[in-house]
Amino acid sequence: MLAGCRSREDSRTTSRGGVVLLALALLPAVAGSPSRGAAQELPDLDDVLDHLDDLYRSTSSHAVMTMTVVRDRGERSLSLESWSQGTEEALIVIRAPAREAGTATLRTDDGLWNYAPRADRMIRIPSGLMSESWMGSHFTNDDLLRETSYREDYGASLDRVEEEGVPYLRVTLTPHPEAPVVYTRLDFFLTEEWIPVRWDYIDGDEVVRQIFFDRVERVADRELPLRLVIRPTDAPEERTEIFYELPELEVDLDRSMFTRQGLRRVVRD
Amino acid sequence: MGLAIRLGIRNLARHRWRSLLTLAGIAAAVGLMIWTLAFVDGWLALMVRAATGMETGQLQIHTPEYVDQPRVFHTFTPDEELWAAVRGAPGVEAAAPRVRLFGLIGNDRTSQVGRILGVDPGLEGEATRVVDGLSEGRWLAAEPAPVPGPREVVLGQGLATQLRVGTGDELVVFLEAADGSLGNDLLEVVGILSTGNAAVDRGTAYLHIDDARFIAALDGEVHEIVLRTADPEAAPTVASGLDGGVPDGLAVRPWQELLPGLNQILTVSSNSYLFMYLILYLVAAVGILNTQRMSAQERRREFGVLMAVGMAPRRLWGVLVVETLVLGFGGALVGGVIGTGIAWRHATAGLDLAAFTDQGGFTYMGVMFEGRILAEMSVQAVVQPMVVMLVVALLSGLWPAWVASRLDPAPTIAGRT
Numbered sequence: 093m094l095a096g097c098r099s100r101e102d103s104r105t106t107s108r109g110g111v112v113l114l115a116l117a118l119l120p121a122v123a124g125s126p127s128r129g130a131a132q133e134l135p136d137l138d139d140v141l142d143h144l145d146d147l148y149r150s151t152s153s154h155a156v157m158t159m160t161v162v163r164d165r166g167e168r169s170l171s172l173e174s175w176s177q178g179t180e181e182a183l184i185v186i187r188a189p190a191r192e193a194g195t196a197t198l199r200t201d202d203g204l205w206n207y208a209p210r211a212d213r214m215i216r217i218p219s220g221l222m223s224e225s226w227m228g229s230h231f232t233n234d235d236l237l238r239e240t241s242y243r244e245d246y247g248a249s250l251d252r253v254e255e256e257g258v259p260y261l262r263v264t265l266t267p268h269p270e271a272p273v274v275y276t277r278l279d280f281f282l283t284e285e286w287i288p289v290r291w292d293y294i295d296g297d298e299v300v301r302q303i304f305f306d307r308v309e310r311v312a313d314r315e316l317p318l319r320l321v322i323r324p325t326d327a328p329e330e331r332t333e334i335f336y337e338l339p340e341l342e343v344d345l346d347r348s349m350f351t352r353q354g355l356r357r358v359v360r361d
Numbered sequence: 362m363g364l365a366i367r368l369g370i371r372n373l374a375r376h377r378w379r380s381l382l383t384l385a386g387i388a389a390a391v392g393l394m395i396w397t398l399a400f401v402d403g404w405l406a407l408m409v410r411a412a413t414g415m416e417t418g419q420l421q422i423h424t425p426e427y428v429d430q431p432r433v434f435h436t437f438t439p440d441e442e443l444w445a446a447v448r449g450a451p452g453v454e455a456a457a458p459r460v461r462l463f464g465l466i467g468n469d470r471t472s473q474v475g476r477i478l479g480v481d482p483g484l485e486g487e488a489t490r491v492v493d494g495l496s497e498g499r500w501l502a503a504e505p506a507p508v509p510g511p512r513e514v515v516l517g518q519g520l521a522t523q524l525r526v527g528t529g530d531e532l533v534v535f536l537e538a539a540d541g542s543l544g545n546d547l548l549e550v551v552g553i554l555s556t557g558n559a560a561v562d563r564g565t566a567y568l569h570i571d572d573a574r575f576i577a578a579l580d581g582e583v584h585e586i587v588l589r590t591a592d593p594e595a596a597p598t599v600a601s602g603l604d605g606g607v608p609d610g611l612a613v614r615p616w617q618e619l620l621p622g623l624n625q626i627l628t629v630s631s632n633s634y635l636f637m638y639l640i641l642y643l644v645a646a647v648g649i650l651n652t653q654r655m656s657a658q659e660r661r662r663e664f665g666v667l668m669a670v671g672m673a674p675r676r677l678w679g680v681l682v683v684e685t686l687v688l689g690f691g692g693a694l695v696g697g698v699i700g701t702g703i704a705w706r707h708a709t710a711g712l713d714l715a716a717f718t719d720q721g722g723f724t725y726m727g728v729m730f731e732g733r734i735l736a737e738m739s740v741q742a743v744v745q746p747m748v749v750m751l752v753v754a755l756l757s758g759l760w761p762a763w764v765a766s767r768l769d770p771a772p773t774i775a776g777r778t
Contacts, residue, residue, distance in 0.1 A: 163541060166541065186543075191542050191578075192542050206465075206535055208535060208545035208546070209545065210545050210546050211531075211533045211534075211545060211547030211548075212547070213468065213531070214468075214533075215465060215468060215533040216467060216469055216470060216471055217465075217472065218467075218471060221465070221472075227543055228537050228541055228542070
């Protein structure tokens with residue numbers, strides 16, 4: 093099978109959950125969704141959930157992006173390059189600054205690894221560290237590696253809400269008791285075109301973090317917000333921002349890049 | 362007085378078995394008390410040694426921000442003046458700089474979040490006894506390994522087991538550096554530590570301070586200075602003496618403050634002596650009281666005659682009190698010898714903990730108790746129980762003697778009371 097050409101039907105039957113690659117994983121794909129635009133009538137919940145699950149199921153992707161981490165002590169910018177293939181394989185490499193260049197994260201169906209360029213070694217990220225920060229950002233390792241399916245691991249409801257005069261579609265997800273989710277509820281706010289605007293992660297009654305999506309552009313056949321800003325609510329002055337400069341979808345990738353040897357080749361380019 | 366003692370011994374000998382049994386009770390109480398003191402002293406000394414001696418030290422110096430929140434960027438740069446002030450302070454025997462980091466340590470199979478201590482290998486060995494805890498391999502070399510070779514690391518036993526590595530194996534470290542960037546490097550395990558300090562053994566990796574600084578993007582800075590004092594008990598005094606001497610409002614804290622839990626346990630344990638005294642000596646006191654009261658009761662006629670022929674009540678009272686003291690002294694002496702003997706044995710050969718747990722050891726307050734515990738002998742542990750027993754014997758003898766000395770001779774002799 094040619095890399096990168098898995099069909100939509102194919103991915104629906106073979107995968108649940110799968111890779112959330114920072115890169116295009118979080119890039120919402122909004123093409124081809126049916127029943128859009130009927131402003132008064134609610135869309136079909138299952139369609140929306142499938143669509144949201146598909147946000148994390150790029151067939152293949154390549155992107156160059158800038159990640160800016162703002163902490164109380166200052167700001168730091170990283171240039172990242174990422175690739176993903178199917179639902180299980182993903183690679184993110186830090187390209188700049190020089191001190192961290194070559195540091196990489198590899199996800200395969202066997203697990204998650206960081207690559208330490210100075211040591212030229214891989215280090216496995218154990219599942220106990222899934223909620224830890226990814227590369228010092230406000231993203232967690234789990235954001236890179238979502239193992240849940242909105243459709244299967246959550247109870248969902250859909251409604252329309254208005255915030256400051258702007259109408260949104262709201263998907264409310266409540267994890268099933270056995271689902272490996274640390275939050276008690278997720279609220280996803282979408283436009284009528286199903287473009288994500290804001291995701292609230294709720295623990296107890298409190299919103300503990302939010303992801304904001306903006307700078308929507310047309311990429312290939314879809315509308316994509318090119319900027320994500322994640323804010324922890326307990327530290328309002330802090331945030332991590334990701335800006336996608338060159339997103340490409342449905343690209344042909346050499347699948348060997350998602351191995352240790354392939355990773356080294358990519359990193360040393 | 363000599364006569365009173367001779368009289369006392371003779372009187373006690375008249376009821377040999379009763380006296381011997383009472384004496385045995387006293388001896389048991391004293392012996393047990395001596396052993397308890399020696400054992401608890403040994404136990405507490407072990408806790409203090411393992412907790413402070415291996416890693417915490419007796420005093421630590423940090424920035425106030427680090428005390429508040431231990432973050433990688435809360436550092437200070439000690440200058441010659443500070444080192445001189447710290448090392449010259451009365452009571453301070455050694456001082457060592459440290460870089461304290463948290464990071465991911467592991468390989469492509471597994472990894473763990475660990476505490477990384479960047480130390481000056483020589484100075485750390487002076488300030489703590491961590492080098493004594495080496496169970497395998499060797500301590501860090503005085504100079505960092507030449508670049509680009511792997512950097513040396515000495516791992517706690519538990520961490521090594523979890524990572525399934527031994528000496529000679531390679532590890533990768535990943536951590537957030539002081540500038541917010543990600544430090545990473547290759548390490549080679551050169552030694553394994555089994556110190557008895559749970560924090561060290563289970564989750565600490567020692568690196569050369571220069572290596573740790575490189576990985577954490579620090580330049581000559583430290584997170585803490587660890588100090589060893591001659592007397593652990595004196596640490597708070599040394600700390601307050603140092604407070605004026607260190608610049609920049611650095612926080613100097615003794616181990617009693619760094620390990621409040623341990624300090625509390627020590628206080629509670631030293632107060633628990635009192636309960637042991639209360640229980641053991643109360644039993645002994647009741648035994649003495651019983652014996653002496655009974656014996657005085659039996660000798661009422663004799664006492665009546667003595668008083669009738671002119672013995673002053675005060676004198677009789679004195680003879681009876683001395684008699685009790687002789688009994689107490691004898692018991693204390695026997696108990697002292699036996700108790701000291703057993704305690705001595707446990708102070709030299711140790712007490713095998715396997716007798717109490719089937720796991721062969723346990724962890725309490727961050728200290729691992731394994732193998733044998735050594736009791737600790739001191740003059741106080743031997744002498745105090747004996748002296749206290751004499752006081753208890755004296756007190757228990759007072760009442761029977763007082764009652765006996767207030768006899769009315771005539772009706773007593775006539776048997777009319």
